[in-house]
Amino acid sequence: MIKSILIGLILPSFILISGWVRVLFSFISFRFGNGVPALYFFLGVSFGIGDYYKNLTSYWITYIAGMLLSILILKWSSNHDSKRGESSSTVTLCGTGFIIGGLLGMIIGLIF
Numbered sequence: 001m002i003k004s005i006l007i008g009l010i011l012p013s014f015i016l017i018s019g020w021v022r023v024l025f026s027f028i029s030f031r032f033g034n035g036v037p038a039l040y041f042f043l044g045v046s047f048g049i050g051d052y053y054k055n056l057t058s059y060w061i062t063y064i065a066g067m068l069l070s071i072l073i074l075k076w077s078s079n080h081d082s083k084r085g086e087s088s089s090t091v092t093l094c095g096t097g098f099i100i101g102g103l104l105g106m107i108i109g110l111i112f
Contacts, residue, residue, distance in 0.1 A: 004057035008065030011047050011098075015040065015073050018094035036090065041097035048105020063106065070099050 022036040047066060050059050074095035081089050
């Protein structure tokens with residue numbers, strides 16, 4: 001169970017470094033740097049489907065731990081953005097993409 005929770009917390013922790021990922025990809029290509037929220041969407045879909053960790057851990061413990069951390073990060077980031085008067089930051093955009101992708105991936109994983 002501890003292994004499942006740790007795996008569930010690794011991927012959403014990448015949401016916290018999404019700003020650095022965006023800067024890194026902006027150095028490579030301006031267009032791909034703007035597509036970082038889409039990258040987190042596809043990461044969320046693969047996390048929701050869970051094909052790469054179903055054999056290692058319990059799917060539901062990993063999924064719930066990952067999504068709860070993602071929602072907490074998104075709530076913290078959106079509160080921080082509203083205090084600063086910004087509409088949305090990179091962390092907020094990437095967190096939203098990850099959560100929506102994770103939910104979509106779960107639905108796809110359950111259907112197929």
